[in-house]
Amino acid sequence: AQKVTQAQTEISVVEKEDVTLDCVYETRDTTYYLFWYKQPPSGELVFLIRRNSFDEQNEISGRYSWNFQKSTSSFNFTITASQVVDSAVYFCALRGSGETSGSRLTFGEGTQLTVNP
Amino acid sequence: GAVVSQHPSRVICKSGTSVKIECRSLDFQATTMFWYRQFPKQSLMLMATSNEGSKATYEQGVEKDKFLINHASLTLSTLTVTSAHPEDSSFYICSARKGLIDSGNTIYFGEGSWLTVV
Numbered sequence: 001a002q003k004v005t006q007a008q009t010e011i012s013v014v015e016k017e018d019v020t021l022d023c024v025y026e027t028r029d030t031t032y033y034l035f036w037y038k039q040p041p042s043g044e045l046v047f048l049i050r051r052n053s054f055d056e057q058n059e060i061s062g063r064y065s066w067n068f069q070k071s072t073s074s075f076n077f078t079i080t081a082s083q084v085v086d087s088a089v090y091f092c093a094l095r096g097s098g099e100t101s102g103s104r105l106t107f108g109e110g111t112q113l114t115v116n117p
Numbered sequence: 118g119a120v121v122s123q124h125p126s127r128v129i130c131k132s133g134t135s136v137k138i139e140c141r142s143l144d145f146q147a148t149t150m151f152w153y154r155q156f157p158k159q160s161l162m163l164m165a166t167s168n169e170g171s172k173a174t175y176e177q178g179v180e181k182d183k184f185l186i187n188h189a190s191l192t193l194s195t196l197t198v199t200s201a202h203p204e205d206s207s208f209y210i211c212s213a214r215k216g217l218i219d220s221g222n223t224i225y226f227g228e229g230s231w232l233t234v235v
Contacts (some may be wrong), residue, residue, distance in 0.1 A: 020151075035227075042228075043208055043210070043228070043229040043231065044226065044227075044228040045212075045226040045229075047225075047226070056193075068235055076235065090183065091161070095224075104151060104163050104166060105151075105161075105163070105212075105224065106163075107160045107161045107162075108158050108160060109159070109160045110159075112158075
């Protein structure tokens, strides 16, 4: 079975602060894919990143960075110098590679990030 | 990137009526589409996997006769909520897979549809 846990339900920061969103996952697949999505108040999901299980390099994209630690089954997301526009719900998701696990995304519960001016 | 469009974005219907939500892949063929439901402040829960030309695969606890899914073409899947009740009010979002299952990032989401049953 696959499982994604986002322990932080809500986070509130002041603009320009750095913030890290935690994600811990469980899967029996040896090959799997991890994702982060942003869901603004309008509801649509915005794809942020995909990480393959065999690529443990951390990635930076502008103010966003991701720390993939296979040893601890974590895929944390950091926003540097947060901005009000970053306020949204952020979902971590997992897709396996098996016949069943590879056909759907398993989402975490989401973390509501509020960035205050 | 690829585009998936959902229609309508918002719909209000009376209790007992049926409502159809469309999910279209605009610039690619999607052999597989997924339907999710999201209640307020909750995560997205997979309802069913829709495969073109065959019956949808429903997740445990999802009523097949209530949530009818049709994937008649490679670019269109529809979700029909039959005999809707207020508890069906939710945010429904579809996604479409471009390419084969072994590709990791070729899942694209629609904008979602807000359903309110009064």
